Amino acid sequence: MQPDSEPHPGQCQRAEPLEHAEEEAAGSGAQPQPEQESQTQNEPETDPEPEPEDSGVQLLHSPAEKKEPLADTPPAPQPPAPVPTTAAPGPAFVPPEGGYGWLVVFAATWCNGSIFGIQNSFGILHMMLAEDHQDPHDQTSQFKVAWVGALAMGMIFFCSPVVSMFTDHFGCRKTAVGGAFVAFLGLLSSAFATTLGLRYFTYGIMFGCGSSFAFQPSLVILGHYFRQRLGLANGVVTAASSIFSMGLPVLLKKVVGPLGLCRTFQILSLFMLVQSVLALTFRPLMPSSASGNRWRRSLIKMRKYFNVRVFGVVTYRVWAFGVATAVLGYFVPYIHLMKFVKEQFAETQREWVLLVCLGASSGVGRLLFGKVGDLIPGVEKIYLQVASFMVLGLMSMMIPLCRVFEGLVVVCVFMGLCDGCFITIMAPIAFELVGPMQASQAIGYLLGLMAVPMTAGPPIAGLLHDYFGNYHVAFYLAGVPPIVGGIVLFFVPLVHKRLKRRQAETSDPSTDRMLKNCSNGDMLPGYTDMETHI
Secondary structure (H helix, E strand, O other), rough: OOOOOOOOOOHHHHHHHHHHHHHHHHOOOOOOOOOHHHHHHHOOOOOOOOOOHHHHHHOOOHHHHHHOOOOOOOOOOOOOOOOOOOOOOOOOOOOOOOOOOHHHHHHHHHHHHHHHHHHHHHHHHHHHHHHHHHOOOOOOHHHHHHHHHHHHHHHHHHOHHHHHHHHHHHHHHHHHHHHHHHHHHHHHHOOOOHHHHHHHHHHHHHHHHEEEEHHHHHHHHHHHHHHOOOOHHHHHHHHHHHHHHHHHHHHHHHHHHOHHHEEEEEEEEHHHHHHHHHHHHHHOOOOOOOOOHHHHHHHHHHHHHHHHHHHOOOHHHHHHHHHHHOOOOOOOOHHHHHHHHHHHHHOOOOOHHHHHHHHHHHHHHHHHHHHHHHOOOHHHHHHHHHHHHHOOOOOOHHHHHHHHHHHHHHHHHHHHHHHHHHHHHHHHHHEEEEOOOHHHHHHHHHHHHHHHHHHHHHHHHHHHHHHHOOHHHHHHHHHHHHHHHHHHOOOOOHHHHHHHHHHHOOOOHHHHHHHHHHOOOOOOOOOOOOOOOO
């Protein structure tokens, strides 16, 4: 970090030719020309019109050094301006890799745990909503009720491109605080909603959008405090947040559920109210700096907000397409698994155990694969996602084949491990593909692309259930998209290596030197224009 008193590195470099020119003039003993001297004495003394100076020169020459020449003496050449000791650019920004960052990790943990703990436990809420809005004459009840949870999950990802704009403009802190409070209002108002259509808005739209504005800054802010240990930090956040996924099913089934749907939503809203307070810890690290004029800052903001350059990266396009394809069946088990257990194993009262197994194994997978991701270099981390999607698809297809409840427990353990791997490794892959300066937009656009298939999957599964009378076909088809998406992701590292070889053959040495002088941490996403250099 550079203190405010230091000149900008680019300005210091522009001032060097002027200093060398003055040194050469002083060394050659150049004297003022006689014609110029006589002409100066004959002309009346008037204030000379100041010539426009370069901004770099103004930084090196203070007003005290600019003195008017005496009237009866010829102007003497000024000595070369001394080069300030602080002119050299400071060291590149290095994240602290800990310290206050662990408090940020705790706040991000609560955010991830509250949002996805509630969403991953929606299978229980789904059954409560189906009972509350039961209509014996409606043959599409599962299809309609599934839209409540699907809309919420879809809005979490659909709003992500807009959240990227808010994060870059207002910063991580303001965006996360406002989003968590909107999510709190959505859950609280869901407690007093009386129709399914109204809960589409309160839970699906308000809670979903607010969660999106709270969730994405929690991903971005970790990159401000961690770089070498970013994978571990993401693993800790997602692993610790899985405690919510383990505890909330027990809370909903044994404690809150008997109180009724209204009390359930009221208690769940308290989680997001706490998050709106914890998000105040998402403070930036860089010192504030107002550089450039208003029009320049506005232009840079517009370019940043509508930044689609990430889609110019071929590997990012392939990766985004593969992930969006894979998640079409991703959320289906979380919503319909509880209803499937009730139909397949009517005598059991332990269906909530499956959600606990999903949460526990997901936590282990997030912590484990977060550390493993740090050990795998570059874009080869994507192979972890390839394996996770392949196994996830196979496990989804095996759900209807389980004839005993314990078989479902084993399936859920593997699905949780795959879930932990996919979520933990997502942000590090984005940093590898597009770099830290565009990581915020890359994550935002990826989550936005995931919104439509994730929203459509559960209602389609509910529609198939209403048509066939069981979930067999729904779970079989839900396993196909993850397998297809995993096959697509397999080619991303291969395409990346090919492009690297082609770039090495046609690279410009001057560009290479410029890129080497720019550290990954020089500018991070999520800073406002007043929090970082433009």
